[in-house]
Every structure is written in C-alpha cells, then in structure tokens.
Amino acid sequence: MKLHHIRDVSAVAETGSLRAAGRLLGITQPAISRSIRDIENDLGAPLFERHVNGVCLTPIGQAFLRRAEVIQSEMRRARDEVDQLKGNFVGQASMAMSSGAAIALTSRIVRSFRRKYPKALLRMRQDFFQPVERSIKSGEIDFYLGAYDQALSSTSLSVEHIADNQRVIIARAGHPLGNARSIGELRSAQWIRPSLANRPDETAFEEIFVRAGLPRPDIVLHTTSTIMTILAIADSDLLSFLPVQWLESPLIKSFVQAIPIADVTFACPPLCIVRRSDLPLTPVAQHLYDLARNAAMNYAMDRKVPAEPTALQGCAAVLAE
Template identity: 35%
Template sequence: MKHHQLRALLAVAQHGSIRAAARAVCLSQPALTKALRELEQDLGVPLLMRSARGVQLTHFGLALQKRAQVILAEMQQAREEIHQLSGELFGKVSIGVTPLVAMKFLASAVDKFQKRMPNIQLVIHEGFLPLALPSLRDRMLDVLVGAINPAYLGSEFVFTPLLEEKIIITVRQGSPLAKKRSLAELHQACWILNSLPGNISSQVLEMYASLGLPLPARIIESQSFTAWLCLCSQSDLVSAVPASFLDMPWIRQILVEVPIQETIPPICIGIVTRRDALLTQSCDYLIDCIKWAIDTDRS
C-alpha cells in the first residue's frame, strides 16, 4: 500500500465519484483509477463498486478506509514532528473544547501558543466531549479539553485531570423559579439538558435518581451551546452548568443560580488523548499552554 493509493481511496469515499475525487487530490482520472486498481490488486479484494448513485466502497473498502485515515494522519504527524524538531515550526494541531474551556481559558492559551509557534495552524472545534470522542478516536482531533466524567471513557483514552468544577442549577434573571430550594421543587419545570453519558446534565439526572425522585417531567435536549444560551435567556428553562460560567459578566447578566439544598457531584475538567497517540511537539506545547492558562486563572 502506498500513500497516494490510500489518499485516492479516501477521496473516493468522501466525494462518491472518480471525477470529483481526482479533482480533490489533483490527479487525472486515469491516474486515480490506476492507483485504486493497483491497490485492489495488491490486497486481492475489490474495494469499490459502481452504481447509478456513483462509486461506493465495498465492505473491504470500508474496513480499509478506517485504517487509511489513521495511517495518513500518523504519516502527516511524523512529517510535522521531524520538521518541528529540526526547527521548522509548521504543521497543524486540532483541538476540541467544551464551552467553559472555550470561554474562560482558550484565549490566553492560544495567545501564549502563537507567540512561540506562529506558523502552526490551529483548528478548534467546540462542543460536548462525548460527541467529540469519535473524532479523537479517528485522528480527526489531536486532543480534547473539557468537562467529562472519566469513568465513561474507554480504555483507549487517557484522561489527565486539571480541575474540578462545581455544578450549579441556573435560570434566567427574574424567573420565578429562582426562588426554588430543591430539585424536587424543580421537577415540574422544563429543563434544557444534554444527557449524553459522562456529561454535566447526566450528573443531574443521576442525582434525581439517587434521591429517589422522579426525573424532570419535561426535558428539551440540546447539543448546541448557542441554542442553550438563547433559550435560557428568553424563557423559564432550568439548566445545569459549571459554576465558573457565572464568573463571566455577560452570562451573569443573563443567568442566576438557583440555591437548591442538594449538592450535585462536581465534574472534572481535563485533557483527553488517545492512549496510543504520539503527539507532536506543537500539540504538547498547546497542552502546556492550556494547563498554564488554567493555573493562572486559579492563582
């Protein structure tokens, strides 16, 4: 198997046609077709099937696609690592962050990073970590930083804790629900949660169960921070957030903590990497910058 053959396979998988794939990898259609034919001959199995809907991968091709993504990503990282060790600081680092990390720590970390490595391309993805884990597994992301219960991580990942965050219940400023004093009193309210396993919201639902209380009667599922913020600011929705959210004045103008008597177990903010990952010098430094930003904020 050769580099250009694997690139050709991934391009066909992404674009669904020989013409579009050839254009994407800057090859002629005959050259791309030859590379794919040689790859099939080398492996002794058909990788592609043609239909009225275009070109699709066989089950052999789908299996190879997953491996090819890993192989090419590792080759690219190896190339970047060698260049970085030789003093040529260029390449790319892809990071996934949860909203709290994005709002509170990312700016200072990125500023510090760029002062030392201005030619490294940063690719930042924002979202909830349970949703981002497949991208980390498939090498689309190099590292994840944010809130997650490490008990929900598989053995393929390594979790490095950075700090614990208190979880609070919030509603909009002026909401009558701000006067409630217990989870039981909030049972009939409408909640906006993201109940993915290992997430902050799942800790609240587990708290309801541990107290022998029925789960909230009405729940809106949201995996969008923007939608969550807009809905919470304009209606009487109840949500669970890291306490540090209210450290930011613009959020404190919108939300207020509900002083419930129960203490919800804290969530851990940390770094998630693949156990088998060989991180580049630039990725290691970005992680150091994030640790520095968190330590600076806490001191």
C-alpha cells in the same frame, strides 16, 4: 501501494463519490477511479460498494480507512516535526474541548499559543470525548481536554485527572424562580436537557427529582448546541443544568443567572486531559498540550472547592464539563 492511493481512498470515503473526490483533490474522475481500482487489485479485495448515489465503504474498506487515517496523520506529523526541529515553527497542532472547558480556557490558550507560534495553524474543536476518540487515536486530533468518563479508559490512551466537576441550574436573568433554594421549588418548571457527556448523566438528573419525592422534570426541549441552549434560556422561562463556566463568559453572563439550589448537587464526569500514549507529539503540539494542561490546572486551583461547599459554591469552584 503508494501514498496517493491512501489519499484517494480517504477522499472518496469522505465525499461518498468518485467525482466529488476528484474535485476535492483537483484530479479527474478517471484518474481517481484508476487509483481506487489499482489499490483494490493490489489488496485483492473491494474497498467500496458502488450504488446509484455514489459509493460507500465495505467492511474491509472501513478497516483499511482506519489504518489510512493513522498513516496520513503520521506523515503530516513527520513533516511538521522535521520543520520544527529545523527551527521553522510552522505546521499545525490540534485539540478538542468540551463546552465548559472551551468557555473557561479558549481565550488564554489561543492568546498564549499565538504569541509563541504565530506561523503555526491551531485547530480547535468543541465536542465530548466519545465523538473525537477515533480522531485522537488516528492522530487527527492531538489531545482532548474536558469531561471524561474514566470507565472509558483504554490502554492506548494516557489520561490525567485535572479536577472534579459539577453543574449548576441556569435561568434567564430575572427569572421568577431565580431565588429558589430547594429542588422542590422548581417542580413546576419546564426544562431544556442539553446533550451531556453520556446518557447516564441525563438519567441521573431526572433521578434527583424522583429521590426528592417529586415528579420527573418536565423536559420540553432537547438540544445538541451550546448556542441553541443559551438562546432558548435567555428568551424564555425554561431552565437547564450546565457547567458553571457558562456564567463566566462575558458574552453570556449578562443575560443568565444561576439558581442557588442548596439541597442537591449536580455531579458530572471529571475534567481530564487525554492523548495517545504510544506516540510523542510534535514540538508545537507538545507546547499546546503543556499550555492547555497548565491553564486547566491553574483554573482548577483558583477555584478550589472549600471543605463543605454549598451546591452553588461547589459548582463555582471546579471546572465543569
């Protein structure tokens, strides 16, 4: 088995086609077909199932790909680390952030990183932890910063708690319910439910109304996009419950407002920073990790929750998801 075999299996799995994988890698289809056949013969097992629309991984192929992704990531890191130890600060570093962390921290992270390593590639992804967990474990992503359910902790991951989180109810500027102070005043509202870090969070929101003796909220829109949620709020009377950092963005705060409900709070998983525990980062990736961690801790300290906050003050004081 050679490294190009691993590369070819990854390309075919990504594209779902031998021809498309060949185009991606700049080699002919017969060459990549021969490569896949060689490695399947070497392993004594099929990695792909052939069908009329292309190919898909077999269960053995899926297991092989998980290992292959780790090998590819470690080879990239090895090259990057050697270059960086020689004083050539090139290569790449990567991180994922949840939406609130991205809004609060992206500009200061990018600015500081680019100042230190102008020739390195910085890769950033906005997502929750579960969709990026595999990429962290394979080494494709160096670490994650954002809302994290600590019940998901794994022995292969290092998890550091940064701050507790809450959300706030957000409406368009000038909303007729903008001065509401209790959840009961919102009983007639219609809601956008954004995708949250986990399903229990979505259920917990509805239970707030039930515990207050109110009907379940009238949820008329479910989104998976930050942009879609903000556009829908800004152009309608729909409400949503979102990280308070959304109110801090210069691009957003001019056309949305918080509704300062005082009788309930909207908790969410704490802000954490998560990385693999069994392997050191490259020097450039370690700098990015330290920079992001310090930025998040400073942000949380600047907005430290007072002893007995109101719901809105509590939301404004901590870093939400």
